[in-house]
Structure formats: structure tokens, C-alpha cells
Amino acid sequence: MTIRSRRETVTFRHPFRIRGIERLLPAGAYEVITDEETIEGLTFSAYRRIATMIMVPAEGVRDSMEMLSIGSVDLANAQAADASAA
Template identity: 60%
Template structure:
């Protein structure tokens, strides 16, 4: 059976966790490789994902031991959503001295 392999990158602004890792992974841009196989018997071309692998270390930190962490798209999407939420929350926190104080006249 033919397997289609697609490679992309994902970027995390904060440390994150995936089920295949013992410790939190550092922020950075990571390679993600997805394998898909065709679904036979349909009247159109369609593929089913069979594997999703996140490669470590991050591209921005090439030192260290290389590893491939098996994950699934839902877990990866959830980790990215949590990262975006943390980024949004950190932008919404007022800096000291710049709170929403009414201007005095």
C-alpha cells in the first residue's frame, strides 16, 4: 500500500507537554511528519492518517539527542491551543504602572 508523507512545522511559544515525552518540551519550532494511506473503494481520493510524529529537539535548538515522539492530531492540536491561550493571557496582563486607571484632569 502506498503511504503519503507530509512534513510541516509547528511553533510553541511556551514549554508544552505531549504524552510521549517524560518531561515538558521547551518552546520552539518543531518538525511534524504525518503518514497517510489512501482509503480504497471510494469514488474520490481520500486519505486516512496513520501516524503523526513530532521530531525533537526544536529546529531552533539543534543540539541534543534527536527523537521522534508519536502523537495524534488531537493531542497536538490541544497542545497548540493551550500554547495560544497562554500567549493571549500573557498579553492581556497589564504591566505594572499601566493599569486601566481613569485619566485625571
């Protein structure tokens, strides 16, 4: 089984919350890492998501970042809420 990681930057224009993270996160650009594993037994290459993490400013530690596990649906919901905020 092969695992790959994809990285992308998502930008929030407003302070936001993501389910599972107990604090309000500031607006800005965030790195999101998605780990995927191959689906074996197919005649073509296919992957399934196994983990989604976001890099956020560490709480109480200046100039440090922490990687937190989040749900991909929760991330999509936070992005939709940010896009619809006035």
C-alpha cells in the same frame, strides 16, 4: 495501498507538554510528520491519518533529535494551550 508522509513545522511560544511525552519540551519550532494511507474503493482520492510523529531534542544527548509518536488530538490540544497562555 499507498502511504504518503506530510511534513509541517509547528511553533510553540512557551514550554509545553504533549500527552505521551513524559518531559516538558522547550518553546521553539518542531517538525511534525503525518503518515496517511489511501482509502481504497472510492471514486476520488482520499486519505486517512495513520500516524503522527514529532521531532524533539533527544533527552541527554547533545545536538541529537528523536522522533516520537503522538496523537493528532494531543498535538492540537498542546497548540491550543500554547496559544491561550499569557
